[in-house]
Amino acid sequence: MKGLKKLCRISAFGGILAVGIVVALLQMKLTALAEEREGLYCDNGEWHYYINGEIDYDYNGLAVDEATGKKYWFDYGVPAREKEAYNPETDAWYWFEADGSMAVDKDVFIPVNEERTAGKWVRYDCDGNMIKGEDFRYGGWYWFDLSTGEMKKGFAYIPDGTDEGKWVYYDEINGQMHHGESFICGGWYRFDDITGKMQHGEYCSEEENWYLYDEITGIMQKGEVFRKNNWYYYDEITGIMQKGEVYHHGNSYYYDTQTGIMQYGFMYRNDKWYYYNETTGVMENYNNVVVVLDPGHDSRHTGASYYGLKEHEINFKIALACKEELEKYPGVTVYLTHDTLACPFAGSSVKTDLEQRTDYAASVGASLFVSLHNNAGVYGFSGFEIYYPNSNYASEYNGIGRDVSECIAQELRNIGLNDNGICSKDSDAYDDDGTNWYPDGSRADYYNVIRNSKYHGITGIIVEHAYMDNKYDVANFLSDDEMLIEMGKADARGIAAYYGLRRN
Ligand SMILES: [Zn+2]
Numbered sequence: 001m002k003g004l005k006k007l008c009r010i011s012a013f014g015g016i017l018a019v020g021i022v023v024a025l026l027q028m029k030l031t032a033l034a035e036e037r038e039g040l041y042c043d044n045g046e047w048h049y050y051i052n053g054e055i056d057y058d059y060n061g062l063a064v065d066e067a068t069g070k071k072y073w074f075d076y077g078v079p080a081r082e083k084e085a086y087n088p089e090t091d092a093w094y095w096f097e098a099d100g101s102m103a104v105d106k107d108v109f110i111p112v113n114e115e116r117t118a119g120k121w122v123r124y125d126c127d128g129n130m131i132k133g134e135d136f137r138y139g140g141w142y143w144f145d146l147s148t149g150e151m152k153k154g155f156a157y158i159p160d161g162t163d164e165g166k167w168v169y170y171d172e173i174n175g176q177m178h179h180g181e182s183f184i185c186g187g188w189y190r191f192d193d194i195t196g197k198m199q200h201g202e203y204c205s206e207e208e209n210w211y212l213y214d215e216i217t218g219i220m221q222k223g224e225v226f227r228k229n230n231w232y233y234y235d236e237i238t239g240i241m242q243k244g245e246v247y248h249h250g251n252s253y254y255y256d257t258q259t260g261i262m263q264y265g266f267m268y269r270n271d272k273w274y275y276y277n278e279t280t281g282v283m284e285n286y287n288n289v290v291v292v293l294d295p296g297h298d299s300r301h302t303g304a305s306y307y308g309l310k311e312h313e314i315n316f317k318i319a320l321a322c323k324e325e326l327e328k329y330p331g332v333t334v335y336l337t338h339d340t341l342a343c344p345f346a347g348s349s350v351k352t353d354l355e356q357r358t359d360y361a362a363s364v365g366a367s368l369f370v371s372l373h374n375n376a377g378v379y380g381f382s383g384f385e386i387y388y389p390n391s392n393y394a395s396e397y398n399g400i401g402r403d404v405s406e407c408i409a410q411e412l413r414n415i416g417l418n419d420n421g422i423c424s425k426d427s428d429a430y431d432d433d434g435t436n437w438y439p440d441g442s443r444a445d446y447y448n449v450i451r452n453s454k455y456h457g458i459t460g461i462i463v464e465h466a467y468m469d470n471k472y473d474v475a476n477f478l479s480d481d482e483m484l485i486e487m488g489k490a491d492a493r494g495i496a497a498y499y500g501l502r503r504n
Contacts, residue, residue, distance in 0.1 A: 040065050040072060047072055047079040047100050062087065071102040071128065084110060093130040093149065095122070102128040107151070120150035121175065134158065140176035141196060143168075151175045160197065167198035167218060188220035188239060189213070210241035210260060223248075231262035231281060245283075252283035266330030273331045289332045289368070289499050292361035294449065295319035296373035296462075300343035301350050304376040306468040307479075311374050314484055316341055318465065319372050321488025322495075329501035335364050351433070354448040362456035368404065369453045369460040370495065372488075374478065376469045383418025383473065384409070387462040389450050390424040392442035398424065400459045401450075408463060408494030415490050417466060417477060427451075463491060 037050035040063040049059040057077035064071050073080040073087075073096050080096040087094060095103040095110065103124045111119035123131040123144060130149040135142050143152040152170045160166040169178045169191060177196040182189050190199040190213060198218040203211045212221040212234060220239040225232045233242045233255055241260045246253050254263045254276055262281045267274045275284050295316040297303035303311030323334045337357040338344040345356040361369045375385065386409055388401025405422040413419050425446040427436035435451065438444050445451040453460025465487050466473035477483045 039063060049074050049077060061089075068101075072096065072100050073102065090129070094128050095124060095130075104128045120148065122149040122151065138176065142175050142177065143170055160195065166195065168196040169198065187217075189218050190220070209238075211239050212241070230259075232260050233262070253281050254283065268327075268330065272333050275330070289501070290335070290364055290366045291326065291332055291368045291370065291495060292335045292337060292364065292366040292458075293319045293323055293326075294337040294357050294361075294369060294371040296371050298338055298343040298353075299341045300346075301353055304374065304468050306376060307474050309468055309474065309478055311376075311468060312341060314374060314468075314478060315372050317481060317484040318488040318491070321485040322370075322372065322491040323488075325489040325492035326495055329496045329503055331501050332496070332499065333364075335361075335366070337361070351448065355452050358449055358452035358456055358458065358460065361453065361458055366458050368495065369449060369458050370404075370491065371447075371449050371460070371462045372491065373462060373464045375464040375467050378467070380470075381420065381467050382470045383420050383466060384412045385420045385464045386422040387447055387450060387464075388422060388424050389454055389460065390426055390443070390445050392426075392444070393438035393440055394454055394457075397454050397459045401461050404459065404495065404498045405461055405463075407498040408461075408491055411490035411494040411497070412463075412465070412487070415486055417473075417487075424450075 036053035038052070039050060041048055041050055042065075047063075048055045049063050050056060051059070055077060059074045059077045062071055062073055071094075073083075073085045073094065075085075079100040081100050082098050083096050085094050085096060086092075095108045097103055105124065105126045107121055107123050109116070109119055109121050111117075113119070123135060123137070123142070125131055131144050132146050132149050133144060135144060143156055143158055144150065145152065153172050153175050155167060155169050157165055157167050169182065169184060169189065170176065171178060178184075178189075178191050179193050179196055180191060182191060190203060190211070191197065192199070199213045200215050200218055201213060203213060205211065212225060212227070212232070213219065214221060220234075222234050222236050222239050225234060233246055233248060233253065234240065235242055236248075241255075243255050243257045243260050246255055254267055254274065255261060256263060264276050264278050264281055267276065273288050276282065277284055295312070295318070297312035297315060299312060301312075303315070305311065319336055323336060326332055326334050337360055343353065344360075345353050348356060357371075358369060375381070386405040388405045389397040391398040401424070402422065409419060409422050426443040427446045429436070431437060435448070436444050445454065447460075447462055450460040450462065466477045468474065468478060477487060
């Protein structure tokens, strides 16, 4: 406007040139308006801030390009480029790009050296304000330092709305929060699928596998772990808590199938006893005794029958009771040669039936074969006899058999049966079926099951409990199931006593 007033004064002195001046005036005015800049202008790629048509070399602060809405920053008239600036009016930091425009809604790497090898990643929101604290972007969560705005990488302890706070992990490369299972610096961790909170302590997956994460570090535990007074074992690779029988460190252990707690002492499973050291839990080579109980006779090869009692039926009841009782002892596995009254070897003669019973005992690894019978036919006799192997051919079974028999005899005496003694019995001199002599020429055992047990390396004995044709025995030991069960239990106690078995 100064220039315009000057022109007006000139025109007052030059009337002759009035028309020309008016034309000139109009031209000048237009030119003056065009040159009288205010605010932000870009001249050949260089931003300037104008005041009264002139570049203001003292200008500090923000300026907005009305055309684009982009913001620029000036320090003494010089636009900021690739530079951070603090605006005291908003009390916030901003970043200005290489073209001078303010960074908005983006991540920026702010180097601290010329080589750009060190620096920090920061994020600016839609208004260009540096973000601090938690922020969601690119489908994930990030954390920016509350004072510097630096993007957090690695482990971080952040508030989670509770007094506790939470440990989380931000990716070392892109800074995004991890969820689920994550392998970090040689260890496995687990972070909540939603909150990213690091798991500590026990964790059960959807597949119902249990894991353990260290209470302090959060690292997944592997191998043996002592926790709350119990030992557990977590797979060395997967970290999954192991249950049942587990082999590690050169030994077998047993972990409860529900809780995973290491077990000690005797355990019975799959028809077998196992022993785990009371201190170490290591499975020990336990000398598991296999006993085969042979309920004498069956519905095809019936025995004696008196007073309405059938021998194969009462033998079977005694055998069942004996098995049940004996299985209460750790360290013994019990089999029956037949578990119904029917003959297990259909179509067999008595001789091959008996041989097959001892063959079966051999097949299950028996060390003792006990054939359970009741007697009849000797006038006036009452009570038991037990037969054991003679001392011929393989003499060790004679000694074992005698000792087992004596143990059983003691128990049968204790329940009141008359004692007719224990003995071995040789076959007679007539070799009518080729079985009366052992291969070494010695007299064979008379009873088929004792003889064939010896051939199989098994101690075979026969227990004749009572006389079915004796009224006293029938009344006191044979006439009801409770009595039969008592005899079966007595047999079991005798067998257990011989092997030195102890109840848990
Ligand atoms: Zn019999």
